[in-house]
Amino acid sequence: MKKKIDDTIKWPKIITERLILRLPEFEDAQVMCDFVIKNKAHLSPWESMQKDSYYTKNYWEKKIEEVRNNFQSDKSCCLNIYTKEDNQLIGMVNYDNFIRGAFHSCFLGFKISEQAQGKGLMTEALQFSICYIFKTLNLHRIGANYMPHNKASGRVLAKCGFRQEGIAEDYLYINGKWERHILNSLISKDWIETEGKK
Numbered sequence: 001m002k003k004k005i006d007d008t009i010k011w012p013k014i015i016t017e018r019l020i021l022r023l024p025e026f027e028d029a030q031v032m033c034d035f036v037i038k039n040k041a042h043l044s045p046w047e048s049m050q051k052d053s054y055y056t057k058n059y060w061e062k063k064i065e066e067v068r069n070n071f072q073s074d075k076s077c078c079l080n081i082y083t084k085e086d087n088q089l090i091g092m093v094n095y096d097n098f099i100r101g102a103f104h105s106c107f108l109g110f111k112i113s114e115q116a117q118g119k120g121l122m123t124e125a126l127q128f129s130i131c132y133i134f135k136t137l138n139l140h141r142i143g144a145n146y147m148p149h150n151k152a153s154g155r156v157l158a159k160c161g162f163r164q165e166g167i168a169e170d171y172l173y174i175n176g177k178w179e180r181h182i183l184n185s186l187i188s189k190d191w192i193e194t195e196g197k198k
Contacts, residue, residue, distance in 0.1 A: 017084075019081055019082065019121065020081075022080060023077075023079060024064045033057045035113065036050075042113070046111075048173060078094040079093045080092055090121060094108070095129070103140075106143070110156075117152070122156050145168070148167075154182065161194055166182075
């Protein structure tokens with residue numbers, strides 16, 4: 001059954017030189033399902049082990065509802081990345097676990113299709129979505145962590161201004177084992193002093 005979309009909410013839509021970033025809509029469920037199936041081998045080394053249901057349209061229908069509810073509740077902002085030229089889903093950028101109060105922080109996670117790697121597209125998506133997170137959603141700090149051997153993610157975060165804060169042993173259970181992670185963060189004032197002034 002098609003869910004009703006609340007037209008009173010200002011849903012995020014970010015347009016860059018080559019990309020469109022937006023919250024997934026209910027009609028995107030099959031496309032998102034196809035994305036994770038096609039990129040399963042490419043993404044599985046960096047993600048938690050997924051149940052079989054993760055690769056079904058039904059899972060993504062429920063996930064989209066959760067994503068949209070969480071945005072309305074100020075808990076997260078999860079964006080799909082589409083190419084502007086041909087409207088192809090090439091990745092996802094998730095700003096999760098919003099904590100307000102004295103913290104005003106969230107955590108960043110991202111994934112890009114194997115085919116779209118090496119073109120600067122994820123860096124472009126992050127630079128523009130970080131602007132939205134800091135300026136529009138008024139968060140103060142973004143945390144982002146990656147496994148030491150995931151050099152590509154480390155390079156992308158560095159290009160976006162993230163600074164290393166330390167290393168956490170056995171931080172996340174990834175692909176069947178506990179993995180150490182390099183801890184990084186980006187503070188709004190540091191971003192404003194660099195990217196935010198461009």
